[in-house]
Amino acid sequence: MILALHKLARCRCLSIASLTTTATDPADAWDATLDPTRAFFSFSEKAAAELATFLAAQPVLDGLTEVRAVEFIPARAGDLPAFAAEARAMVDRLVLAGPRFAVAHPTPGLSLQQQLAVPWLLANLLGDTLVQNETGDRFYIITDRGGRMEEGARYSQTRQGGSFHTDGVNLKEGYDYFLLSCIAPAAHGGESVLLNGSAVHHALQHRAPEALPILQRDFVWEYKGIQSGRYYHEPILKMVDGQPRWRYLRDYLEEAARQQDAPLDAGAVTAMDQLDAVLDDAALQFRHTLHAGETVIINDRQIFHGRTPFEDHPGAVDLECHLAATSETPLKRTYSRFWVNA
Numbered sequence: 001m002i003l004a005l006h007k008l009a010r011c012r013c014l015s016i017a018s019l020t021t022t023a024t025d026p027a028d029a030w031d032a033t034l035d036p037t038r039a040f041f042s043f044s045e046k047a048a049a050e051l052a053t054f055l056a057a058q059p060v061l062d063g064l065t066e067v068r069a070v071e072f073i074p075a076r077a078g079d080l081p082a083f084a085a086e087a088r089a090m091v092d093r094l095v096l097a098g099p100r101f102a103v104a105h106p107t108p109g110l111s112l113q114q115q116l117a118v119p120w121l122l123a124n125l126l127g128d129t130l131v132q133n134e135t136g137d138r139f140y141i142i143t144d145r146g147g148r149m150e151e152g153a154r155y156s157q158t159r160q161g162g163s164f165h166t167d168g169v170n171l172k173e174g175y176d177y178f179l180l181s182c183i184a185p186a187a188h189g190g191e192s193v194l195l196n197g198s199a200v201h202h203a204l205q206h207r208a209p210e211a212l213p214i215l216q217r218d219f220v221w222e223y224k225g226i227q228s229g230r231y232y233h234e235p236i237l238k239m240v241d242g243q244p245r246w247r248y249l250r251d252y253l254e255e256a257a258r259q260q261d262a263p264l265d266a267g268a269v270t271a272m273d274q275l276d277a278v279l280d281d282a283a284l285q286f287r288h289t290l291h292a293g294e295t296v297i298i299n300d301r302q303i304f305h306g307r308t309p310f311e312d313h314p315g316a317v318d319l320e321c322h323l324a325a326t327s328e329t330p331l332k333r334t335y336s337r338f339w340v341n342a
């Protein structure tokens with residue numbers, strides 16, 4: 001994978017040279033040529049052994065069939081001192097600074113059930129985990145439930161790709177970062193795509209500067225999936241201490257406008273078209289396919305993300321069916337997600 005990315009980067013380096021050399025803050029902005037090893041993180045053997053011992057002592061993981069039960073596992077730094085300290089250092093170095101995201105490698109030797117609990121512990125050691133739907137789930141499963149966004153489904157419950165976005169659109173307050181952990185990859189596709197918010201802002205300054213003041217107007221957003229039918233106002237782009245902070249998921253914006261009977265004006269549509277054109281620029285997109293057990297921690301206000309469309313194995317089943325099955329059944333592409341406020 002690393003070799004493939006480097007090869008890709010070499011092919012694109014000429015076309016993006018002007019971008020990288022004129023970025024507002026070269027230390028902050030990156031594009032498709034980002035060296036993935038800058039974002040990779042492995043816990044030490046000491047932290048991994050501490051984690052394995054802790055997980056082996058969690059009775060809720062024995063015969064686990066209901067993933068929400070993982071939420072009953074307490075996450076206290078005192079129980080996992082080395083793991084907690086390394087997690088904090090990882091976020092300080094890679095998520096709040098540096099590339100603004102980290103890819104934590106799996107801890108070897110864990111069962112599927114134990115691995116499910118790792119991002120839950122990580123998220124809770126890093127801050128407060130937030131409720132992600134009307135049923136109060138903090139441990140949220142991303143998988144294809146057969147719907148489409150055009151029909152009102154949440155992006156996370158489809159197999160659609162594109163629609164590059166930030167996650168913190170369902171809550172006015174947003175959140176600092178979120179975790180995506182791969183439980184099982186897709187049969188085909190489902191590559192993660194990340195874009196740096198500073199590089200996107202910089203590209204817009206050059207390609208469509210007239211879009212920037214429009215994106216800084218207030219837009220109507222729904223507390224979609226959290227408190228349906230309730231709305232709030234926030235801009236797509238905020239400048240904070242000279243740095244861009246983003247909130248964007250176009251399908252949700254358009255849906256909220258329809259529900260409120262307040263159509264987006266032509267200027268807003270054009271500005272979003274211009275933003276989408278930048279987000280669709282492959283020269284800005286860092287791509288990585290997460291392997292089972294890998295967790296990506298993303299600074300939600302400074303990174304856009306999305307994925308390529310995907311296909312599951314024929315006959316693949318949901319995680320709960322897979323955990324309950326007595327025989328080996330293929331698992332759908334399944335990720336867990338955690339929204340975290342530091």
Ligand SMILES: [Fe+2]
Binds near residue numbers: 165167
């Ligand atoms: Fe997302």
